[in-house]
Amino acid sequence: MAEHDLEKLKIDRGPSAAAVPRRRRHWLRWAIAALIVLALIAVALKLTGPQAVETATVTSAYPSQSYTLLNATGYVVPQRKAAVASKGQGRVEWLGVLEGSVVKQGEVIARLESDDVAASLAQAQAQVKVAQANLQLQRAELKNAEVDLKRYRILVPQGAIPATQFDAALARFDKAQASINSDEAAILSARANAQAAQVAVDQTVIRAPFDGVVLEKHANVGDNITPFSSASDSKGAVVTIADMKTLEVEADVAESNIARIAVDQPCEIQLDALPDVRFAGRVSRMVPTVDRSKATVLVKVRFVDRDARVLPDMSAKVAFLSKPVPPDQKQAVIAVQPSAVVTRGGRQVVYVIRQDTAHEVPVTAGARIGDLLAVQGVKPGDVVALSPGETLKDGARVTVAKK
Structure with a gap:
């Protein structure tokens, strides 16, 4: 092979083969620069953004929070509350109160039908009059027997009358005197029966046992009232009333904290219904027993000042304080x-x-x-x-x- 032909067989290492790595290095520099720019933009956004x-x-x-020793929750409960009913049985014929009615002690709340017991009372009162009339009759008889006996006492010693006639007069006197005692006892019995009948009549009139407010009305006109009733068609109580002057907060306090509470300790009461008001309170008493299931002691806190907005069964929070809140720190x-x-x-x-x-x-x-x-x-x-x-x-x- 000629020398000229061998030169044609050489590998071409011209500029076209070296251009590839140079191009790769060029794009790598651009990528690194772009990342740096993006990082700078992120830092700038972080510094200038929200x-x-x-x-x-x-x-x-x-300010009372500074004096708070511990907190407890509970409910407002009236300490004087009664389900008012009658010891007698009957149908309601008149009802004079509604929920929220204010009643005074002795005020008539309702009346039951009383025709039957009124008739019994009239009969008992008549029996008293009969017994009194019998007593008057026997007193007249006793007076007559006494006169005869005195006369016979004078005549018998003189032999003017036989002894048997004197004995008969004496027996008549004794009998009249015994009848007097019997009639007096009959009057007492008749009066007792009349009093019992009067009580039965009085029981048909239901009165308020104390000053208070009607919380619930259990019966309406026409309902049957039966003491200790469990029948579906009868009622046991007519209304439930509470003495609002006896409202207190009953709160459960953990037995581990009870040593930090004392009777008459100052408290602050907050009601869920009146969140913007703080009521001054005092520890009234602590029930001397522990609830095993909850490991708590029931503490009763009274309100220092009465407020008409406070109602039974309101949820309450009680803060037990180390000292009373000064007047200038109550707001x-x-x-x-x-x-x-x-x-x-x-x-x-x-x-x-x-x-x-x-x-x-x-x-x-x-x-x-x-x-x-x-x-x-x-x-x-x-x-x-x-x-x-x-x-x-x-x-x-x-x-x-x-x-």
Whole structure:
């Protein structure tokens, strides 16, 4: 083979074969640069975008929380309560009260049909009059027998009358005297029967046993009233009344905490129905037994001041205090979490969050109330940022961090 032909067999190592790795290195540089740019953009967005903050709500707090030893829950219960019924049996013919009616002691609440017992009373009263008439008759007989006996006592010694006639006069006198005693006993018996009949009549009139308020109405006109009734067509009680002056809160306290409670200890009562009101209370008494199933002791707390809005069976929370609340600390104050208050430019501020924007609000901090801090300058319901960092500024956009 000629030398010229061998040169044609050489491998071509020209520029077309080296261009491939250079192209790969060129795209690699562009990819690294793009990643750096994206990272810088992410950092910039993080610095300039909404900041995530934890928030809390401004609330109302009572200074008495600083004196609270322990808390318990319970219900308002009247200590004087009665299901009013009649010892007699009959049908209701008149009912004069409704739920919520205020009644006085001795006031007529209802009446039962009384025709039968009224007739028995009239008969018993007539028997009294008959016994009294018989007594008058026997007294007249005794008087006549006594006159005869005196006359015969004079005539017998003179022999004017036989002894047998004197004996008959004496027997007549003794009999008349015995009849007097019998008729007097009959009058007492008739009067007792009349009194029993009067009681039966009185039992058809149902009266309030004490001053109170009607809580429930169990019967209506036409219902049968039977004492201790279990029949489906009869009632046992007509109404249930309670003395509102005896309302107390009955709360269960764990037996491990009972040593921290004493009779007449000051308390503060909050009712679920009146959440914005605090009632002053005192420990009335502690029931001297433990509920085994719950390991609690029943503590009764009385209201210091009567309030017409307090009703039986209301849910209540009781705070047992170490000392009475001073008069100037009985009103609620505005409070926040202490971490929400920070110092900016030598003044205390909080950051109120409105429409995803932080607004710097100057406040004046007060005393600690339990886990909260009393402040002035915000209002209950405001949402504030907790532990705001130095980067949080007035007007900054924020998002609420999920807890």
